Amino acid sequence: MTAPLTPPPPPRDQSPHDAWQPPGASGDPGAGYPAYPPQEASYGQDGPAIRTELVEAVVVTVASAVGGVLLGVLWWWLAPHVPLVGDVVDKSWVVYLKDSEGEQAVGVDGTFTLLAVAFGVVSALVVFLLRRRGGVPLVAALALGGLLASFLAWRLGMWFGPTKDVLAHAKAVGKGVTFSAPLKLGAKGALLAWPVAALVVHLGLTALFGPRDPEPGYVEQGVGPKDGYGAPLS
Secondary structure (H helix, E strand, O other): OOOOOOOOOOOOOOOOOOOOOOOOOOOOOOOOOOOOOOOOOOOOOHHHHHHHHHHHHHHHHHHHHHHHHHHHHHHHHHOOOOEEEEEEEOOEEEEEEOOOOOOHHHHHHHHHHHHHHHHHHHHHHHHHHHOOOOOHHHHHHHHHHHHHHHHHHHHHHHHHOOOOOHHHHHHHHOOOOEEEOOOOOOOHHHHHHHHHHHHHHHHHHHHHHOOOOOOOOOOOOOOOOEOOOOOEOO
């Protein structure tokens, strides 16, 4: 004879109050996973940072413009002089270049360009050392400040240089006497040397030595989210 078959016990209903349930058993897709604290709204937190960047940008612009005074003085002091000579032709004064093949005029533009590039490199280096993170307002301030400084140096150098009234100057020094031509910038593109050099150097330093942003998808402690069993989510 065979033993009588007994029916299996009915399955125990899992109550929502049980001590453990597999993830998703209660119908909630997020059930069984560790809860993370809600992220608080950060409205208004960027206000002080933006104001600080704007203040720093204004300081950089003003400091660069003031540096243009030094650039103008150095340009006036180091630029070569273009020699002129006055003469009387048919009872009229004429002024002409003493050395028609000379390259002094090119040297004037070259001196301004080299000095402006040096000032742009120094300004970018100083700004990067003081604030390594950079930012759009700071970069714009470097460009605008460099342009203002170049314009100020150009006008200041012309003001310090010889008079623009070459005929009056020729009459004052006398016939056949050599005098210096007014200091002028033939290539106006040299005004962009400072801002371009500052932008290139600052962006290069920021790309090479600036702080790196954290990788997305991970919290600051470097621990990613985990599932209900403690294993990291892929």
